Amino acid sequence: MDGAANAGEMNQQASVFMKRGIALLNENSPAALAAAIGNFDQAIELRRRLPLDANPMYRYALAASWMNQGDALTKLGSADDLAEALRSYDAALEALRGLSLDANPLFRRRMAIAWQNRGLTLQAQRDAAAMIEARRSFETAIATLQDGNAAAITDREYLLAAAWMNYANALAWSKTAPDAQHARDAAKQALALASASETHSMAMGEVSLKSRHILCQVIVELLAEKGNPQSIKDELIAEATDVVDDGLALARHWERRRAGRFRPLARELFCFGARAYQIFQPHFLNEFLLENLDPAHSSGAFADDSQMHGAALDSLWRSFREIQRDGFRTLDAARFEKFLEKLRELSVAEERLAELRRQYVAAR
Numbered sequence: 001m002d003g004a005a006n007a008g009e010m011n012q013q014a015s016v017f018m019k020r021g022i023a024l025l026n027e028n029s030p031a032a033l034a035a036a037i038g039n040f041d042q043a044i045e046l047r048r049r050l051p052l053d054a055n056p057m058y059r060y061a062l063a064a065s066w067m068n069q070g071d072a073l074t075k076l077g078s079a080d081d082l083a084e085a086l087r088s089y090d091a092a093l094e095a096l097r098g099l100s101l102d103a104n105p106l107f108r109r110r111m112a113i114a115w116q117n118r119g120l121t122l123q124a125q126r127d128a129a130a131m132i133e134a135r136r137s138f139e140t141a142i143a144t145l146q147d148g149n150a151a152a153i154t155d156r157e158y159l160l161a162a163a164w165m166n167y168a169n170a171l172a173w174s175k176t177a178p179d180a181q182h183a184r185d186a187a188k189q190a191l192a193l194a195s196a197s198e199t200h201s202m203a204m205g206e207v208s209l210k211s212r213h214i215l216c217q218v219i220v221e222l223l224a225e226k227g228n229p230q231s232i233k234d235e236l237i238a239e240a241t242d243v244v245d246d247g248l249a250l251a252r253h254w255e256r257r258r259a260g261r262f263r264p265l266a267r268e269l270f271c272f273g274a275r276a277y278q279i280f281q282p283h284f285l286n287e288f289l290l291e292n293l294d295p296a297h298s299s300g301a302f303a304d305d306s307q308m309h310g311a312a313l314d315s316l317w318r319s320f321r322e323i324q325r326d327g328f329r330t331l332d333a334a335r336f337e338k339f340l341e342k343l344r345e346l347s348v349a350e351e352r353l354a355e356l357r358r359q360y361v362a363a364r
Contacts, residue, residue, distance in 0.1 A: 060107060267302075
């Protein structure tokens, strides 16, 4: 058997280990992940012995072996596992640096994914130094995908949207106003890329919803910044409610398509929105609650979600208390009548939500 045939056979053996490892990786239990790492180790050992400089696809395959090992270690998630995962991604990147990225769109694509996954592993370490390094990894992934030669990557827009979203999340972690502003800009970049296909691509829908969730978080930080004029705060409040409304409309769209995986994100957006409307735009609170919980108002409403109902009740009762407190402070009859009308509107909404809880929540 000549050298080329022997190398081809060795690579085929490595592929068998890879397929086993990926199947175990998808099981996602600690035992399966440990077994997956063993299979990826076998694939790596075989592929390191291949003539990497003679055949760029061997180098490309070796990088995949290292990256899958990094994925499994990141899922295990201990401090030692995360440190080892970083070494795996760095080994993958070292292998990829030996390729001419523009010789094949797959090479640049894998380089971008390696940088992005490295950033996610750094984020999982949850400390300031790792988060700064995570930002650099996401920035490199973005630059790799923004290169003019990346246009041939078939899923470039999704990868770029995900990179911007993850970059925004890393920036938001510091909870400082300057980083919050940068995170806001990055999340908007992700949304701009995702919006065209968010209703028919589940992957883009997830990026869009996560980006909106990040936007809500950073807007809270920006609203808390001292010295902002009221005009800026009003702009931020309007942006926050628009983000929530659009995000929940998207979530209801996917709910109609039985995509339950988006329910946790929808719940986060709803809880944020209920509080935001109650504080800043109470005249729209009832409409917001019923639009998202009442099937008579919108299809795909989350009528059976007990946590959303809890958030709705909390916002209603906060409004009741504030209206009663403010109403009884004034002796002006006209103003007092307006307060009573608001109480009546809240009571109607509360009664309707009680009906929905009996029909959809209690029946589960």
